[in-house]
Amino acid sequence: MLCEECHEAEIALGNTGRHDHSKFCGYTNNNGNGKYYDKYECRKCHKRISREYAHEAVREHIANFDLTEDGRKRIIRQLEVVWKDEERNRKMTIVQLKQRMTNLNKQKEGQVEALCRCSDDEIKHELEGAIKRTRETLKKTEDELNELENSNDAEKQGFMEFALDFVDNLAKRFFDLSLDDMRKCELLMFPSGFMVGADEKVRTPETSPFYRGRTTKKDLPNTEKSLMAEGGRFELPLQVSPD
Numbered sequence: 001m002l003c004e005e006c007h008e009a010e011i012a013l014g015n016t017g018r019h020d021h022s023k024f025c026g027y028t029n030n031n032g033n034g035k036y037y038d039k040y041e042c043r044k045c046h047k048r049i050s051r052e053y054a055h056e057a058v059r060e061h062i063a064n065f066d067l068t069e070d071g072r073k074r075i076i077r078q079l080e081v082v083w084k085d086e087e088r089n090r091k092m093t094i095v096q097l098k099q100r101m102t103n104l105n106k107q108k109e110g111q112v113e114a115l116c117r118c119s120d121d122e123i124k125h126e127l128e129g130a131i132k133r134t135r136e137t138l139k140k141t142e143d144e145l146n147e148l149e150n151s152n153d154a155e156k157q158g159f160m161e162f163a164l165d166f167v168d169n170l171a172k173r174f175f176d177l178s179l180d181d182m183r184k185c186e187l188l189m190f191p192s193g194f195m196v197g198a199d200e201k202v203r204t205p206e207t208s209p210f211y212r213g214r215t216t217k218k219d220l221p222n223t224e225k226s227l228m229a230e231g232g233r234f235e236l237p238l239q240v241s242p243d
Contacts (some may be wrong), residue, residue: 001054004195004203010044024196026051039243049196053177057202058194063171065189071210072164079163083156087116090148097145101138108134 006022015021016041024040029048038051067075108131166173170185177185186193188203189211197203207213222227 001040001058001194001202003045003047004197006042006044006197008128024049047196054196054202059171060173061194061202061204062174062189065207066210066214067167068210068212071208073211074118074162075164075167079160083159086159091152094145094148097141097148101141101145102136104138104141126142 001024002025003019003022010020010022021044022042024042026038027041029037029039029223039048040051040054041048049158074191111127111131111134115124115131118124170189174182174185189208190206192204192206193207195203195205
């Protein structure tokens with residue numbers, strides 16, 4: 001998330017990427033009375049915003065957009081590619097597990113034969129322990145193999161449905177993602193990221209062609225029209241901390 005005014009100043013100076021100091025960074029503020037507040041602070045102008053309000057504004061903003069028909073088709077095609085890769089990896093893993101089971105069975109047979117020939121009680125005890133561990137590894141390997149071999153089309157359907165449901169409900173789950181995945185989703189929907197303006201609203205200057213706003217300006221009641229930016233961009237008010 002960027003501070004809009006500071007970002008424009010940084011761009012004018014030629015500062016981009018990691019040299020752009022208009023980013024908001026998270027921190028925890030202690031008011032001196034034993035209370036702690038999670039906030040974001042602009043690295044350049046030191047404007048502070050409440051993390052709770054920022055996250056809610058971003059969630060509401062994302063919720064105002066849907067995948068276009070073309071965007072959904074592209075994601076489904078990409079999910080098909082991902083599933084095929086998973087299937088290829090699954091088949092390779094099955095081959096490896098079968099080979100491991102063959103090797104473990106040979107190992108167990110050798111250990112049993114050695115136990116039968118052994119007359120030393122101490123070595124017998126060690127061999128019995130080794131056989132037990134080999135059997136446990138065999139059972140674990142067999143369970144893994146059975147699970148992979150029982151994979152079917154229902155799992156693919158479940159995978160596709162889960163992925164599309166996640167995309168459709170991204171607003172609720174956005175801040176549950178890892179920072180890396182969060183950034184990827186942000187770039188997918190809003191290539192220029194989120195910005196906080198001087199008017200204390202969250203803006204997205206650029207929207208991916210794969211997404212569209214759920215409503216148009218003429219469909220909104222008067223109380224909501226004020227949340228629309230020029231060009232049909234949505235804006236959400238954001239509470240800025242006075243401290």
